[in-house]
Amino acid sequence: MEHTGWTAESKPQNEEDSELKPDEDEDLSFFGNHTSGEDESVSEVNDNVWDLIPELRPKLHMHQKKAFEFLWQNIAGSLVPALMEKTSKKIGKRPLVLAPKTTLYTWYKEFIKWEIPVPVHLIHGTRSSRVFRPTPAVLRGSGPRPSQDVVHILDCLEKMQKWHAQPSVLVMGYTSFLTLMREDAKYSHRKYMAKVLRESPGLVILDEGHNPRSTKSRLRKVLMKVETDQRILLSGTLFQNNFCEYFNTLSLARPMFIKEVLKTLDPKFKRRKKGAQKARHLLESRARKFFLDNIASKINSDEAEEKMQGLNMLRNMTNGFIDVYEGTASDTLPGLQIYTILMNPTDIQHQILVKLHKIMEKCPGYPLEVELLITLASIHPSLINSSLCVKKFYSNVWKPPLPYSSI
Template sequence: MDCTSQTAESKPRDEEDSELKPDEDEGLNLFSNHTSGEDVPFEVNDNVWDLIPELRAKLHMHQKKAFEFLWRNIAGSLVPAPTEKASKKTGKQPLVLAPKTTLYTWYKEFIKWEIPVPVHLIHGTRSSRVFRQTPVALRGSCPRPSQDVVHILDCLEKMQKWHAQPSVLVMGYTSFLTLMRADSKYNHRKYMAKVLRESPGMLVLDEGHNPRSTKSRLRKVLMKVETDLRILLSGTLFQNNFCEYFNTLWLARPLFIREVLKALDPKFKRKKKGAQKARHFLESRARKFFIDNIASKINLDEAEEKMQGLNMLRNMTKGFIVVYEGTASDTLPGLQIYTISINPTDIQHEILVKLHKIMEKCPGYPLEVELLITLASIHPSIINSSFCVKKFYEQEELMELEKLRVMGKFEELGGPSRVLLASITACAKGISLTAASRVILLDSEWNPSKTKQAIARAFRPGQQKMVYVYQLLATGTVEEDKYHRTAWKEWVSRMIFSEESVEDPSRWLAEKIEDGVLREIVEENRVKSFHMIMKNEKASTS
């Protein structure tokens, strides 16, 4: 599920806490009438599309709706006249922040769509040497500068060009956090932090749900950027709890805390005097009202209270959130997703009990113990094979050419390859594995979007067969906890972003197994290995 969150504000930031008259209150939520991209009628004639007809012809329908949603929120209208009145907030210096693994993808997209705007890409210190287009000129007998100095010069040059004329600056979150250290004793670092804080006319956050923790240093630094024009892109906007969801919404829309207090706090009054000093207080108070009045209702079992909380949340966010669920092509044969809970063998049970006793003594979920539980659940012999663990779980990625060779061999029509072992991380966007008609997930993920991406490598255009997905879980282990937690997060997310009723995932018990191969395995299972089989009817297409 792709979620786009955007916020626009008509007033300068230093006036956001000024006192408003009663008839001006609605100005805090300028676009509250837009419920979603699908509800907005198209304006074909005499609008912004007339300026970019060649681009309009290339876009898919959902992309056109997303463009119109963003343009309305940024410029106020698709019609030129109202747009010109709002020209002061068009964001002439966009700053795009993204995970470092997607930076080059962003850069290539600008090239692909032939955008006639300069794009400046800032890499981390290590990567900048690889992607640097022009060498640093040396004069006379000057000593060759270090890699760090060259990187700083590269950053200063690109930021100066970005600041001097309308253009786009793209960088990773890590680089942004490093360059925003305003307490540095060096003037050039203070300058770069000042430019990044004051110059962006628009802030675009790819995977913007990442800095969601209240204690996140990155989130605190992002909130210092002095633009209220923000676009937040996320595949999983709701992550773990409603406190983090509140933080994400506030990151996307700085005025959200005032809107929450206006809607939920009867004692809330806008006071110009001392308003800046009360910002932290307003944040804490708004978060408390959000949790107590909305989140607590949604978490209740009572249907009426739950629906009341959902309606309050939807009314509060419908103006600046649009959701694209994605649609399966009618040409694809279909998709069936099963979750299979398997009883461990005696040896596995003995090992798993010992591992869980170790886990009980540790706070949270130690990754090392969690990994061993996964390995024991697959096969106990793997634990004793350090080579196997290193082979399948080492952090270093395969060389790109080697990865392409393995995938090409697997995809070869009539070739000898029948099974492909790959990590969920390797099965990211951009990989096509349509030769696979059965996807077996050996490990459960905390993030449901990773599982969806892995499934989408096989269930995609070009697939000629029905795709069957099996999520394997070891009964009575942390894997079940991870699965139920992930199912709950996906359920809450669907309730928040969907108008229709969403069935509780605990009721997904498969009454009839439609997969012939799985049914045959279950029928021949004499040792009763299968504890429970569930089918995700919501995600399945047949």
């Protein structure tokens, strides 16, 4: 399984986008200098970050140790605590994890599994909260039962307050984040939560972070307003050779990438007077154009020399803040398993399906309505009566006997 980590706050080293599709073996180096071979030893320097978590190191695979060092190096600046960058008091404070709602509980369980001694606050969506979230303490007791929306808002406020009170992690889904970040909110508590999510995170982790890659994505526009350059973008989806989306993903993971592109490719950028900087979205638009005109066009060229020139420019510009693990033959994970179960139809189902297939043979083109009836009859013969189109093809609508009618 491919897994790509992107970090934003790093000294320019090497990066790559998980979306470029290398056609030549020589292009594989485009995806960064971190390889999955176990012959590369993880740093054994004394007095490094591993000394702070000695109980975790033996439990990790080699590629996990390298990934940890890669992330720590980019976020903190060094694996040696004494040499870590101290330019921001927000480093490591108030991490915010954003993930698809289907993986929220998985994230939560991982903190429990690894016995991380940091509180984790999980914010569910309004619907799923009925299953996972207890009623807040302030609402327990006698009296009218509040609506689900009220319970959800109070739960969000309670967990955000705890998130601020002590070092802890806040985990929520992208949908919840987008809802709570609405700028047109009329109520003060909504404006407060939007302000907290915009200004307070010291580190943002984006699971499946390639999803908001469109220029028009409302989620991406909101994420770009979060006031931290400390970001980690996780993705298992490779780049589809859409360099506009590639640029958007790079700048989402590393907001400073926008200015880095302009400093490298825009001759007018360095001469611009201080105080005359354009708005961020205008700078981003200009940087995107230079990126596409000067780098993407070369990489897409049919000329080998020009293609390599574009790849080299990209390597130099993205050096060090992307890591890729592509897996090795020694992996013990079983991978995806696909099973197909074949079941024989009942006598009644067989009669109905035979008749429907004969009807389909006489119909011109591909009749979707008949296909629907076949699907319904394959599940249970009584379901064909639930379709409005059944009388169009079936003159004698089948009436289920008593044993079926109760289902």
